[in-house]
Amino acid sequence: MNTVxxxxxxxxxxxxxxLLFEGIDRKVHARMQKRIGPPIIxxxxxxxxxxxxxxxxxxxxxSRIFTTVPIIAAAASILGASIPVxxxxxGSNVGGDxxxxxxxxxxxxxxxxxxGSSSGNxxxxxxxxxxxxxxxxxxxxxxxxxxxxxxxxxxxAYYDIVLTQVKIGSLLALARPxxxxxxxxxxLCMPAYTETVPFDMSEAKTEIVHGSLVEYGGPYLGLVxxxxxxxxxxxxxxxxxxxxxxxxxxxRYFSPELGGAMLLCLVTTLIFMVFTMTVPRTIFARLKIGQxxxxxxxxxxxxxxxxxxxxxxxx
Amino acid sequence: xxxxxRSRIKSPWLFHLNTGSCAGCDIEIVAxxxxxxxxxxxxxILVGSPRHADVLLVTGPVTxxxxxxxxxxxxxxxxxxxxxxxxxxxxxxxPFVGSQMIEGPPDKIVPVDVYVAGCPPRPEAIVNGIVxxxxxxxx
Amino acid sequence: xxxxxxxxxxxxxxxxxxxxxxxxxxxxxxEPISLTVTVRREEILDVVIRLGHVHxxxxxxxxxxxxxxxxxxxxxxxxxxxxxxxxxxxxxLEEIGEIELSDRSLHLRSLIFELERMQSxxxxxxxxxxxxxxxxxxxxxxxxxxxILDLFEEITGNRIHHSMNTLGGVRWDLxxxxxxxxxCSLNKxxxxxxxxxxxxxxxxxxxxxxxxxxxxxxEARELCVVGPTARGSGVKVDIRKAYPYAAYSELKDDFSVVxxxxxxxxxxxxxxxxxxxxxxxxIRAILEKLPDGPIYKESVIKLMKKIPEGEATSxxxxxxxxxxxxxxxNGKEGLWRLNVRTPTIPNVLGLKPMLIGSEIADIPVTVxxxxxxxxxxxxxxxxxxxxxxxxxxxxxxxRNRGKKQ
Numbered sequence: 001m002n003t004v005x006x007x008x009x010x011x012x013x014x015x016x017x018x019l020l021f022e023g024i025d026r027k028v029h030a031r032m033q034k035r036i037g038p039p040i041i042x043x044x045x046x047x048x049x050x051x052x053x054x055x056x057x058x059x060x061x062x063s064r065i066f067t068t069v070p071i072i073a074a075a076a077s078i079l080g081a082s083i084p085v086x087x088x089x090x091g092s093n094v095g096g097d098x099x100x101x102x103x104x105x106x107x108x109x110x111x112x113x114x115x116g117s118s119s120g121n122x123x124x125x126x127x128x129x130x131x132x133x134x135x136x137x138x139x140x141x142x143x144x145x146x147x148x149x150x151x152x153x154x155x156x157a158y159y160d161i162v163l164t165q166v167k168i169g170s171l172l173a174l175a176r177p178x179x180x181x182x183x184x185x186x187x188l189c190m191p192a193y194t195e196t197v198p199f200d201m202s203e204a205k206t207e208i209v210h211g212s213l214v215e216y217g218g219p220y221l222g223l224v225x226x227x228x229x230x231x232x233x234x235x236x237x238x239x240x241x242x243x244x245x246x247x248x249x250x251x252r253y254f255s256p257e258l259g260g261a262m263l264l265c266l267v268t269t270l271i272f273m274v275f276t277m278t279v280p281r282t283i284f285a286r287l288k289i290g291q292x293x294x295x296x297x298x299x300x301x302x303x304x305x306x307x308x309x310x311x312x313x314x315x
Numbered sequence: 316x317x318x319x320x321r322s323r324i325k326s327p328w329l330f331h332l333n334t335g336s337c338a339g340c341d342i343e344i345v346a347x348x349x350x351x352x353x354x355x356x357x358x359x360i361l362v363g364s365p366r367h368a369d370v371l372l373v374t375g376p377v378t379x380x381x382x383x384x385x386x387x388x389x390x391x392x393x394x395x396x397x398x399x400x401x402x403x404x405x406x407x408x409x410p411f412v413g414s415q416m417i418e419g420p421p422d423k424i425v426p427v428d429v430y431v432a433g434c435p436p437r438p439e440a441i442v443n444g445i446v447x448x449x450x451x452x453x454x
Numbered sequence: 455x456x457x458x459x460x461x462x463x464x465x466x467x468x469x470x471x472x473x474x475x476x477x478x479x480x481x482x483x484x485e486p487i488s489l490t491v492t493v494r495r496e497e498i499l500d501v502v503i504r505l506g507h508v509h510x511x512x513x514x515x516x517x518x519x520x521x522x523x524x525x526x527x528x529x530x531x532x533x534x535x536x537x538x539x540x541x542x543x544x545x546x547l548e549e550i551g552e553i554e555l556s557d558r559s560l561h562l563r564s565l566i567f568e569l570e571r572m573q574s575x576x577x578x579x580x581x582x583x584x585x586x587x588x589x590x591x592x593x594x595x596x597x598x599x600x601x602i603l604d605l606f607e608e609i610t611g612n613r614i615h616h617s618m619n620t621l622g623g624v625r626w627d628l629x630x631x632x633x634x635x636x637x638c639s640l641n642k643x644x645x646x647x648x649x650x651x652x653x654x655x656x657x658x659x660x661x662x663x664x665x666x667x668x669x670x671x672x673e674a675r676e677l678c679v680v681g682p683t684a685r686g687s688g689v690k691v692d693i694r695k696a697y698p699y700a701a702y703s704e705l706k707d708d709f710s711v712v713x714x715x716x717x718x719x720x721x722x723x724x725x726x727x728x729x730x731x732x733x734x735x736x737i738r739a740i741l742e743k744l745p746d747g748p749i750y751k752e753s754v755i756k757l758m759k760k761i762p763e764g765e766a767t768s769x770x771x772x773x774x775x776x777x778x779x780x781x782x783x784n785g786k787e788g789l790w791r792l793n794v795r796t797p798t799i800p801n802v803l804g805l806k807p808m809l810i811g812s813e814i815a816d817i818p819v820t821v822x823x824x825x826x827x828x829x830x831x832x833x834x835x836x837x838x839x840x841x842x843x844x845x846x847x848x849x850x851x852x853r854n855r856g857k858k859q
Contacts, residue, residue, distance in 0.1 A: 026355075033593040034350040038358050039325075045358060048322035049369070054393035056366065126493075126814060197587045198658055201815060204587060208814065209363040217366035217393045285658040286587025288815045333486055335508040338827065339533025339614040342577065349596035380507045381486060410530045413518065416511035435533065435614050 006090050010082040015226070018081065018233035019043040021270060025278050032282045043229065050222030058215045060120025069115035070216070070223035073108040077227045080104030081234030084241055087159045088262055097156040098146055105234055108227045109135065109193075113202075115224070116212020127211025130289050131202035137296035138192040144304035145182040145189075149242065151311040152178060162241055165248040173243040178310030183243035185303035190239065190276040192296065194232045198284040199292050236273045241265060244272065320453045323369070323395070326358040327449055330368030330392065334385050334421065336375030339435035340402035344372055347438040354442055365391040370445055371398045373421045376408040382418045389425045397448045400427045401441055403434045428452060487802075487826065493814055501809045503802060516792040521547060521758045524789060526617070531794065532827050533614050534577060537570045538772035539794075540619040542779035545699060545768035547621060550783055551761040557701070558747040559623035564701040565740045566609070566618045567770075568733040572643070573602040574773035575726040575733075578825045579650060582723055585818040586662040591653055598646045601639050608632065621757045623750030633741050640734050647730045654723060663720035667808035667820035670717050679804045680797045681775020682729065683824045686722035688715040693771035701740065708739035719823035726825075758787055765791075772797055774825050798827045 023040040030037025057063045083095040083104070113131045116124035149172075150156045153164055165172050173183035192199040203211045216224055240246075246268045247261035287295070331344050347354040348361060362368055365388045377385055389398070400421050403409035408420050421427055428451060431444035486507035492500040512531055516524045528543045529536045541563060548555065576599040583591035603613045610616040610626050618624050628636075653659065669679065674687035684691050692711045694702045712728040714721035751757065763785030770777050775797030782790040801824040808820050 030353070030355060033590050034597060035353040035593065036356040037353075038355050042326065042358050045322040045325040048318055049326045052319040052323065053369075053395070056391070056393050197589075200587065204815070210367070213367075214364045215366055217364075221367060282590050284588070285583070285591075285656070285662055286815075287658060287661060288813060290813075291661055333508070335486075335510055337530045337533040337536075339530075339536070342533060342614065346596065346600070348593075349600070350593055351597060351600050375508070376510065378508060378510055380509060384486075384507075404530075410527050411510050411512070411515065414511040414515045416509050434530075437613065 002090075003086075003094050006086045006094055007079075007082050010086040010089065011078060014078055014081040014085055014230060014233070017085075017266070018230040019047060019226070021233050021236075021273060022229040024270065025273060028274055028278045029282055032278070043225075047222050047226060050225070051219050053218035055218050055220070058119055058121070061215060062118045062120075065118040066115055066215075067220065069111045069118070070220045070227065073111035073115070073227040074223040074230070076104045076107035076111070077231035077234060080108075081230050081237065084158055084234070084238055088162070088241065088265065091159075093157045093159045098150070098158050098161075099156060101158065101234075101238060102143065102146060105193075105231050105238075106135075106139065108231045109195075112212050112224055112227065115216065115220075116214070119212075119215035121215050123208045123210075123214045124212055126208045127202050127214070130208075131212065133289055133293055134192055134195075134199065134202055137293045138189040138300070141185050141296065141300035141304040142189045142193070144301070144308055145186045148178060148182045148304065148307040148311045151308065152176065158242075162245055165245040169248060171244050171246070171248060176310075177315050178307045178313075179243070181303045181307035181310065183239075185300040185307065186239055186243060187276060188300045188303070189296075190235065191280050192292070193235055194277050195228070196277045196281045198280060198287045201286060201289050201292065204286060232273070232277070233269070236269050236276070237265075239276075240269045240272050244268060323453045324449045327370045327397070327445060328362045328368050329354075329359050329370045329372055329445070330362055330365050330388070331372045332365075332374070332385065332388055334373060334375040334381040334405075335378035335417075336402060336404050340374035340404070343435045343438050344374070344401065344441060347441050352438040352442060354445075357442070357446070359445065366393065368392050369396060370448065371396060372401050372441075372445075373398060373405050373427070374401045376404040376411045376414075376417045377419060377421055377424060379416050379418055382424070385421070386424065395452065397429075397445075397452050398425055398427045399429045399431060399441075399444050399448050401431045401444065402436060403432060406430045406432060409434065487821075489805075489809075489817070489821075491809070491814070491817065498809050498812055498814065498817070501806050503805055505802065513792050513794065517789055519789075520787040521621070521761065521783070521789065522754060524792065525620070528792075528794070529615050529617065532796070534574050534827060535570065535772045535774065535777070536615045537566050537618060538770050538777050540617075541567065541700065542768050542770045542772075542777050542794075543781065543792075544619045544621060545770070546766040546779045546781035547761060547783070549766040549768065550764040550781065551621075551757065553622050553751065553757065555623055555751075556747040556749065557745040558627075559749045560701040561740050561744050562624045562626075562628065562749060563619065564705065565628075565737060566606075566616060566624075567700065568736045568740070569602055569605060570616075571773045572730055572733045573599055573606075574825075575730055576602070578726055578822070579654075579723065582663075582719075582819070582822050583659075585822045586659065588659065591650070591659075594646070594653075595650060598643055598650075601643055605636060605639055608635070620750060621754045621761075622752065623748070625750070627749050628744070633744070636737065636741060640737060644731070644734050647727065647734075651727050654720075654727065660720065662815075662819060663723060663823075664716075664718060666719040666812060666816045667823055668718050669804050669808050671715075673807055674717070674804070677803050677807075678800045679775075679824075680800055681772070681825075682722055682725045683775065683801045683804060685712060686714050686725045686823075687717040688713055691776065693769050693776050697769050699768070699770055704743065705736060705739055709733075709736050719819050722823045761785070761787075774798060774827060775801065796827065798824075802826055 022043045027037045027040055057066055080101055083101050086094040113128050117128040153161055168175055172179050195203055247264045333341050371392055400406055405421050408417050411417050429444050429448035431440050433440055488504040490502040491498055516527055525540060528539045531539050576595050580592045580595035606616055607613050610618050669687050671688045674684055674689050680691055690711055690713060695711055709732040712725050714725050761783055763783055765782040768779045777797055778795040780793040784790045
């Protein structure tokens with residue numbers, strides 16, 4: 001019962017935070033390009049506007065899949081984002097462990113992908129194939145990273161790993177060489193998951209017209225966008241609290257249940273998001289799908305396998 | 316209701332359709348995105364699919380070949396939508412009046428909300444046209 | 455030799471092949487062109503190019519107007535190379551009417567020409583960056599481009615359609631104080647052009663451009679591609695050197711033809727970036743040599759009435775390549791025939807060999823790398839849509855068709 005109440009409180013919080021973070025990301029991106037940029041609350045305007053638009057279901061689409069998929073995507077990614085946030089607020093494991101969180105966060109891209117291919121648009125089909133390739137490219141190293149963490153601390157419970165950092169008084173990424181490798185691999189997977197340049201080929205506007213999103217419009221597009229920004233936020237938050245839980249450095253001043261720790265964690269998430277999403281988006285060009293796949297199986301996969309090997313050795 | 320109207324004014328997504336213009340207006344529309352004019356500060360972004368759009372920027376005098384595509388794109392934009400005719404060609408067909416290949420200015424085919432004059436109009440004028448259209452429709 | 459679409463024989467459906475329509479309305483293409491691309495996964499198997507979406511009947515329209523009206527009409531063929539079009543047209547008229555131009559007006563014509571080349575190349579470099587998803591570079595190049603548009607605005611009063619040319623000269627003069635200003639802007643632009651050149655050697659950019667859209671030397675010669683597309687493939691064509699017009703015969707030593715041999719998108723972009731520097735050199739030379747004198751002869755209306763019946767061809771090097779104008783006047787202020795061959799027509803033909811065998815991700819890059827100007831190219835309808843028939847024909851048949859009509 002308690003779990004449900006905490007999660008219900010966290011839902012609106014995650015909704016607000018994820019849209020706010022997206023707004024900040026857009027603003028920073030614009031400032032880096034010598035532009036003024038949109039107001040920070042721009043994503044809220046976009047969201048409200050999209051919800052007040054006409055619903056169009058294309059004739060070629062299979063309408064049931066097309067309309068239900070965005071709802072599932074948004075629900076899954078908000079739930080996925082709520083679990084870690086709620087765990088930190090409640091100071092205990094809420095809802096589920098790491099496997100559940102990663103599972104929920106993978107649902108949303110898969111759902112968007114299915115929705116895109118159900119629209120009957122050839123660009124949706126190309127977007128599907130590209131996203132599938134990318135999913136295989138980044139999902140494998142990401143899961144191996146989590147495996148390495150769990151081998152190290154013999155736990156898959158999210159809050160236990162956060163507490164470990166508080167106990168050792170250091171960031172997990174700095175604690176052991178195996179964890180440093182895992183953190184590096186996880187960070188490298190971030191731009192692919194969030195689909196920002198250089199790895200946004202599944203939604204490339206100039207190549208395949210937003211890929212899976214091409215036929216979506218109005219409220220459905222709003223939900224898909226919400227799902228995307230919520231899962232971006234969720235993954236950044238997860239990465240920060242797993243590997244870079246900064247309140248752990250100041251454990252004397254913050255007990256982990258307090259709001260201050262949460263705030264510091266959010267600030268770190270924001271900085272982390274700027275460096276893993278906004279900066280690559282500004283300074284790189286989009287890669288081709290083959291090049292991206294090669295990169296992911298060369299660098300992050302190797303790193304994550306090294307990390308697992310090191311953790312088994314106990315380093 | 317008020318929030319809905321406000322967010323519509325604050326986040327107009329543009330779709331740009333060339334119906335046979337000389338590319339002058341198209342360049343100026345793209346130029347509105349660039350740092351000097353930066354239309355994104357008003358919440359506008361140039362989207363790639365008409366399904367995402369709120370504002371349809373039409374340039375050119377609608378050639379015979381583009382006519383069916385123009386109607387199709389117009390229908391694909393979800394309601395409520397705003398149509399802005401950019402450039403003299405899109406107002407009257409200006410230098411191409413009398414040509415057999417021209418199916419008449421866009422307002423013969425779809426309802427146009429705002430006309431932006433100029434050959435081509437300056438980026439400031441285009442931004443002004445978008446803002447005027449939104450205020451007229453939702454303000 | 456005609457083959458009807460309706461008579462469809464049994465079709466074997468190959469589910470590994472996907473037909474992706476690209477255009478005529480597509481965010482990567484600022485202007486309508488239709489490419490139907492058959493792909494297997496990401497690999498392109500076949501491309502069908504269709505033009506004609508911007509066909510406005512300008513050549514037919516020109517026959518109903520007088521010469522001065524046509525001058526402003528041909529300017530509207532294309533918004534990016536408007537000065538090239540008017541220069542081509544006016545030069546042909548001046549040849550027919552045997553009008554001598556003052557040196558100053560010729561130099562001013564060349565000056566605007568080079569400024570236009572710079573803005574067009576910066577435009578393309580920006581679009582290129584936009585196609586590969588590098589928004590920051592796009593913003594940066596377009597920010598620089600605004601500086602050239604400012605110069606245009608101060609010289610001629612317009613940003614895009616300058617209306618600089620007129621029969622027997624140019625319409626606007628440069629004041630001595632303005633020369634300083636142009637020089638000052640040029641210095642700034644040169645600096646940022648160097649920066650752009652550096653950015654284009656960035657690794658992710660190179661990964662997207664190198665080896666994409668290869669059109670080797672022999673194929674380039676065979677398809678008669680022109681301009682930077684040809685120069686990127688190592689074909690040395692430049693009308694400014696080969697058939698100097700305006701003031702280029704005096705400026706021969708102030709610029710060189712940029713050639714690249716790798717023949718891919720990177721080479722074509724490099725050619726354009728290096729041509730920026732050549733243009734800067736040219737403009738400096740023009741400003742230094744700028745002779746005194748009148749900028750136009752006499753009232754255009756009087757000149758127009760003096761033009762006799764006759765025909766002439768003129769060639770100019772537009773930013774995209776060779777631009778040919780054939781003009782036949784009727785001696786009564788009007789035209790019998792106007793024929794324009796724009797650089798995009800041969801260049802678009804080069805798209806097919808460039809695209810086949812590459813990936814979907816390469817389409818926008820390849821299309822952008824030839825810098826297609828659809829507004830220029832679409833004065834010829836290639837496929838008759840109403841009758842739903844494609845015509846596969848050779849030269850002999852084409853001549854016969856011409857006789858029949």
